[in-house]
Amino acid sequence: MRTLTPAEIVLMRKAGALTRDALNYAETLVKPGISTYELDKLVEKFIIDSGGTPSCLGYEGYPASICASVNEMVVHGIPSKEVILKEGDIISVDLCVTYKGYIADAARTFPVGRISFEKAKLIEVTKECFFEGIKHLQVGHRLGELSHAIQVHAEKNGYSVVRELAGHGVGKEMHEPPTICNYGKETSGPMVIENVTLAIEPMINMGRKEVWLLEDGWGVITRDGKPSAHYENTVLVTKDGVEILTI
Numbered sequence: 001m002r003t004l005t006p007a008e009i010v011l012m013r014k015a016g017a018l019t020r021d022a023l024n025y026a027e028t029l030v031k032p033g034i035s036t037y038e039l040d041k042l043v044e045k046f047i048i049d050s051g052g053t054p055s056c057l058g059y060e061g062y063p064a065s066i067c068a069s070v071n072e073m074v075v076h077g078i079p080s081k082e083v084i085l086k087e088g089d090i091i092s093v094d095l096c097v098t099y100k101g102y103i104a105d106a107a108r109t110f111p112v113g114r115i116s117f118e119k120a121k122l123i124e125v126t127k128e129c130f131f132e133g134i135k136h137l138q139v140g141h142r143l144g145e146l147s148h149a150i151q152v153h154a155e156k157n158g159y160s161v162v163r164e165l166a167g168h169g170v171g172k173e174m175h176e177p178p179t180i181c182n183y184g185k186e187t188s189g190p191m192v193i194e195n196v197t198l199a200i201e202p203m204i205n206m207g208r209k210e211v212w213l214l215e216d217g218w219g220v221i222t223r224d225g226k227p228s229a230h231y232e233n234t235v236l237v238t239k240d241g242v243e244i245l246t247i
């Protein structure tokens, strides 16, 4: 967790706006019949045309500009010509944009056409988990207060929290300290300081919390095959409160 200068905050706001715009564009493309490969290529072009750089491309060897995770895939789905969206699916799109050396990170889960009530509720509750969490994100308070609030909201709704994946600091690097768990005790984690940028990202499973890593070394899926949702924003914490940079 590092205090940003006012000039750095200006660049993080711009990176955040580009990330938001790319996700909003992705949402317009999500329809039955499109492959996740096509989605990736179109969003990649959008990011570049808007003046940003897709930060995921080449990150630790990752081969695409977005992560496209369908149904039981939790995160880091590699886009593929073979994965074609169909009515009733849900797809989590996770992407990062770099602007003048500063990175923002955000994710949304979108419905493909008409989806079941159960999947729609999972998407909604995952988003609520983010907003419940940030109510507890305050300078001078422990990060564990946010973690705990996310876990309580997910479990109250009968869902489970993935343990292996977490939020993180974000700024000059995609992943900076601290690790921000989506579960845990209120008294855990470091004390929040002012003028920091953090990626808060609940990943919530409809069924059990356990996950598998796919053989491609990236994709993470639920062990029970039930759907999972993701909702992430990059936020700026100041003494006046939380500013969400990617909405």
Ligand code: MF3
Binding pocket: 055, 056, 057, 059, 060, 062, 066, 067, 076, 094, 095, 096, 105, 106, 201
């Ligand atoms: N955006 C992801 C995160 O939340 C990272 C994606 S991994 C990458 O941390 F390789 F695709 F970049």
Ligand code: CO
Binding pocket: 105, 106, 167, 168, 199, 201, 232
């Ligand atoms: Co992230």
